[in-house]
């Protein structure tokens with residue numbers, strides 16, 4: 001793969017060394033073009049060609065999103081963000097007082113508060129303790145033995161440390177114990193392979209503005225087909241039902257697909273952008289992207305070690321991701337980030353570490369620029 005060529009999709013490279021794909025990524029020229037296509041249609045024709053110009057693209061993108069997840073289109077719904085997807089699960093399961101949700105202390109708040117919000121329904125959230133930025137399988141396994149555990153909710157990759165959870169092994173443990181498995185996949189989607197069906201993941205949610213390099217506010221929610229009837233949509237609207245363009249006949253026959261979770265007009269412009277972003281990932285190949293990103297992070301880690309930085313990210317095989325977190329002696333992370341920013345190297349401070357998250361179009365030379373700026 002000629003990764004150098006992919007830089008032309010990202011004009012941001014002319015201005016910045018952009019190492020914040022775990023935060024908010026720049027969009028590619030492909031996404032920009034798709035948004036212009038949407039705007040052109042909406043400006044010239046309004047809704048005159050809605051079925052062919054807009055509905056058709058929404059369904060095409062659903063198919064592409066499903067392809068990226070090795071899923072079926074009827075298992076995919078569009079959501080406004082990861083949190084909305086996780087909220088659908090929290091709101092829609094038949095919780096019983098005494099039920100437990102397992103998550104861990106490395107999680108971003110979007111995978112904590114939806115479960116805490118169930119407290120008044122008698123559901124307890126157990127925050128598993130991490131050690132050195134990682135959550136051990138043994139620890140999860142032990143906790144899953146509690147018969148009150150109903151659901152395990154984890155991120156595919158932890159946002160601060162970059163620790164990659166072994167979703168396949170976790171899914172197998174959940175299956176063994178009859179526990180539902182829910183994944184916040186925003187730190188993987190567009191960077192690392194995901195196969196929820198094969199890994200025993202029941203639900204997955206991710207927005208597009210990180211590794212997919214798409215827009216904020218338009219993401220995907222995966223609901224395994226076997227779960228469609230167990231997850232009750234709590235916000236139901238005109239689009240949740242079958243024959244939903246027959247507005248004059250009220251009925252509550254929910255769509256037989258995950259489309260039932262899309263209650264009203266979708267974010268069509270966002271879906272245009274998301275589609276172009278997913279197309280690019282499928283074109284380059286998610287396995288090739290993962291290999292490239294992991295190679296760049298390996299190089300970064302080697303360089304950071306050479307300059308004496310303290311590495312905070314677990315780096316054992318299978319644990320690595322696109323996120324590298326480090327600190328420099330006693331210097332507060334925010335100060336390091338500010339120094340890097342002055343050199344036009346964009347990282348962020350998270351959990352007391354400097355978080356660098358390169359994508360496939362970054363270069364070895366750009367990583368050297370970070371090291372020099374340090």
Ligand SMILES: Cc1ncc(COP(=O)(O)O)c(C=O)c1O
Pocket residue numbers: 022023081082083084108110111155157158159184186187206207219
């Ligand atoms: C692990 C993780 N989940 C979720 C989010 C954001 O969630 P949302 O898409 O709801 O804004 C972030 C953003 O940093 C994140 O790192």
